[in-house]
Amino acid sequence: MRVAIVGATGAVGHELLQVLEKSSLRFDELLLYASPRSAGTALKFRGEDLTVQVTPEGAIDADLILASAGGSVSQALAPKWVEGGAVVIDNSSAFRYDPEVPLVVPEVNGPAALRHKGIIANPNCTTAIAVVAVAPLHREYGVRRMIVSTYQATSGAGQKGMDELLEETRTALGGGEAGAEVFAHPIPFNVIPHIDAFQANGYTKEEMKVVWETRKILEDESLQISCTAVRIPTLRTHSEAITLDLERPATPEAARELLAGAAGVEVRDDPAAKLYPMPLTASGKYDVEVGRIRPSLVFEGGLDLFVAGDQLLKGAALNAVQIAEYLQQQGALKEKQRA
Amino acid sequence: MRVAIVGATGAVGHELLQVLEKSSLRFDELLLYASPRSAGTALKFRGEDLTVQVTPEGAIDADLILASAGGSVSQALAPKWVEGGAVVIDNSSAFRYDPEVPLVVPEVNGPAALRHKGIIANPNCTTAIAVVAVAPLHREYGVRRMIVSTYQATSGAGQKGMDELLEETRTALGGGEAGAEVFAHPIPFNVIPHIDAFQANGYTKEEMKVVWETRKILEDESLQISCTAVRIPTLRTHSEAITLDLERPATPEAARELLAGAAGVEVRDDPAAKLYPMPLTASGKYDVEVGRIRPSLVFEGGLDLFVAGDQLLKGAALNAVQIAEYLQQQGALKEKQRA
Numbered sequence: 001m002r003v004a005i006v007g008a009t010g011a012v013g014h015e016l017l018q019v020l021e022k023s024s025l026r027f028d029e030l031l032l033y034a035s036p037r038s039a040g041t042a043l044k045f046r047g048e049d050l051t052v053q054v055t056p057e058g059a060i061d062a063d064l065i066l067a068s069a070g071g072s073v074s075q076a077l078a079p080k081w082v083e084g085g086a087v088v089i090d091n092s093s094a095f096r097y098d099p100e101v102p103l104v105v106p107e108v109n110g111p112a113a114l115r116h117k118g119i120i121a122n123p124n125c126t127t128a129i130a131v132v133a134v135a136p137l138h139r140e141y142g143v144r145r146m147i148v149s150t151y152q153a154t155s156g157a158g159q160k161g162m163d164e165l166l167e168e169t170r171t172a173l174g175g176g177e178a179g180a181e182v183f184a185h186p187i188p189f190n191v192i193p194h195i196d197a198f199q200a201n202g203y204t205k206e207e208m209k210v211v212w213e214t215r216k217i218l219e220d221e222s223l224q225i226s227c228t229a230v231r232i233p234t235l236r237t238h239s240e241a242i243t244l245d246l247e248r249p250a251t252p253e254a255a256r257e258l259l260a261g262a263a264g265v266e267v268r269d270d271p272a273a274k275l276y277p278m279p280l281t282a283s284g285k286y287d288v289e290v291g292r293i294r295p296s297l298v299f300e301g302g303l304d305l306f307v308a309g310d311q312l313l314k315g316a317a318l319n320a321v322q323i324a325e326y327l328q329q330q331g332a333l334k335e336k337q338r339a
Numbered sequence: 340m341r342v343a344i345v346g347a348t349g350a351v352g353h354e355l356l357q358v359l360e361k362s363s364l365r366f367d368e369l370l371l372y373a374s375p376r377s378a379g380t381a382l383k384f385r386g387e388d389l390t391v392q393v394t395p396e397g398a399i400d401a402d403l404i405l406a407s408a409g410g411s412v413s414q415a416l417a418p419k420w421v422e423g424g425a426v427v428i429d430n431s432s433a434f435r436y437d438p439e440v441p442l443v444v445p446e447v448n449g450p451a452a453l454r455h456k457g458i459i460a461n462p463n464c465t466t467a468i469a470v471v472a473v474a475p476l477h478r479e480y481g482v483r484r485m486i487v488s489t490y491q492a493t494s495g496a497g498q499k500g501m502d503e504l505l506e507e508t509r510t511a512l513g514g515g516e517a518g519a520e521v522f523a524h525p526i527p528f529n530v531i532p533h534i535d536a537f538q539a540n541g542y543t544k545e546e547m548k549v550v551w552e553t554r555k556i557l558e559d560e561s562l563q564i565s566c567t568a569v570r571i572p573t574l575r576t577h578s579e580a581i582t583l584d585l586e587r588p589a590t591p592e593a594a595r596e597l598l599a600g601a602a603g604v605e606v607r608d609d610p611a612a613k614l615y616p617m618p619l620t621a622s623g624k625y626d627v628e629v630g631r632i633r634p635s636l637v638f639e640g641g642l643d644l645f646v647a648g649d650q651l652l653k654g655a656a657l658n659a660v661q662i663a664e665y666l667q668q669q670g671a672l673k674e675k676q677r678a
Contacts, residue, residue, distance in 0.1 A: 151569065192617060193630075201634065202610070203636075225637065233571075233572050234528045234529065234571075239569075241488040278530055291532075292541070
């Protein structure tokens with residue numbers, strides 16, 4: 001089987017290579033593609049040097065394409081890749097809201113992936129991280145309302161986001177005035193409640209993605225969800241404060257036990273030992289850390305919790321590879337006939 | 340009239356001097372006190388050098404004492420200061436929950452200050468900032484539920500908190516491993532959902548302070564409030580994402596107009612122009628920035644908003660001086676008879 005990564009030199013592409021290296025996915029060949037600016041680079045994979053090629057304008061002769069080169073690239077090329085016989089797992093937002101395209105977090109709605117017509121969408125990072133923790137609670141207690149405030153890392157804007165944080169922090173510490181190119185304002189020692197474009201309803205697209213995508217993944221359009229998405233000066237891992245109004249009352253103890261047995265979750269919830277989710281401990285980790293589980297003070301029988309998940313992994317690269325692994329395990333990922 | 344500052348060399352003490360310098364409060368003499376470790380320092384005030392003295396164990400011959408030396412100092416000494424005839428405005432949490440002690444944010448419940456029996460408590464910084472924005476909305480629309488997620492600066496832990504952020508960030512940028520003494524974990528490029536001690540209900544004391552103090556200041560014990568208090572790598576100014584369930588429906592437009600006329604508030608809410616509350620713009624400012632005002636997606640007729648307030652100012656020093664100004668304007672702050 002032949003796998004291709006489109007957008008191999010970006011922050012998510014980098015993680016895709018790392019995750020694939022450790023993955024149980026069986027394949028014979030890996031092709032790497034990027035924009036002309038980055039093509040020619042050699043990237044290591046399982047000890048070999050692979051040369052990054054320019055993403056072609058048409059089909060790619062691969063069985064599986066992991067795309068992470070932005071919405072416009074996917075929008076333009078994914079249909080051609082599908083025509084060429086590949087299954088596409090797309091990390092952009094281009095197809096997430098298409099009713100024909102499954103939006104998948106394998107631990108939550110793996111079987112939805114089997115209904116694909118060529119393209120499977122990978123959710124927004126903030127959604128993927130939240131939903132791993134919330135889905136088991138939704139199944140058991142029925143989430144009615146969900147209020148999310150995010151603490152999002154600069155790597156949500158890719159490698160250039162992290163670079164800007166580091167460079168501008170150095171400038172600020174040196175007594176200079178921090179600038180901003182990637183972000184709307186200087187990010188060092190600042191907080192920016194603005195990620196992606198503002199919508200007519202006053203919410204940003206990032207905030208509405210959490211609403212739209214959580215509903216689609218949990219297959220429940222009645223869910224009431226509100227989000228405030230905030231960029232903070234961290235490098236990787238998004239954290240989220242989540243308040244849940246539940247149909248059936250939950251206790252923190254029962255929720256902790258339920259989540260301890262849930263796939264993709266690490267319960268990290270021992271305040272006396274100073275154990276709770278943090279970017280410092282969640283970065284580089286496959287599981288989403290969940291902690292600070294406590295009874296809601298505004299919804300009777302509801303819960304408050306705090307999660308931290310590496311958004312380059314569970315929020316992007318890892319989830320994409322897990323979708324591929326799931327398809328292969330289900331016998332739904334096959335090598336095409338080649339002449 | 341003689342004014343004394345106890346805890347003059349701390350982060351809040353520093354701000355108290357600056358705020359007093361610009362204040363309309365009329366007084367003749369300023370006395371500065373601190374612990375033996377900091378005593379002897381000379382601090383500038385209106386062009387003069389004032390020498391910091393060791394805080395005495397008993398009464399201080401002042402008419403007004405602004406205390407910011409921590410809870411144990413206030414607990415032990417404030418009753419003696421009151422016996423000595425001074426009015427005490429206390430920045431610690433020592434007396435905030437005492438039903439005999441008014442807890443005051445002048446814009447919100449100024450008249451409560453007039454009922455003091457010697458001590459007036461200054462609220463927790465997170466509460467002071469939130470309540471300036473929420474009180475006008477509560478008066479007009481009746482807040483039923485309030486959900487707060489905070490983005491708190493290191494200066495909430497005083498000058499040493501800011502120093503630790505700066506030093507450890509330098510270490511991290513230099514390739515070293517950041518350490519932690521002031522905070523429970525390294526703070527550079529990290530997020531710590533742990534401020535003050537954990538309580539039996541799973542909330543931290545910082546989170547419960549927002550619940551207890553908001554109710555006391557708004558004089559409404561029926562208010563349902565939940566808070567997640569999170570330390571982030573910023574220097575000063577706390578930000579807060581606030582979701583409000585209202586008894587009477589509000590529109591963002593009406594709320595914006597109401598808040599534009601509210602004392603202590605600067606409406607900063609023009610997303611198209613990238614204007615919203617941020618530490619970068621709110622730091623050093625007396626008013627609390629309020630923006631991102633939008634209809635709640637989980638409470639019909641409710642609101643979501645984002646606030647940023649300099650917690651060393653409105654959350655501490657400024658509010659204390661404003662209480663003193665209010666008392667003096669009301670003729671309730673008088674020089675005592677001296678031999």
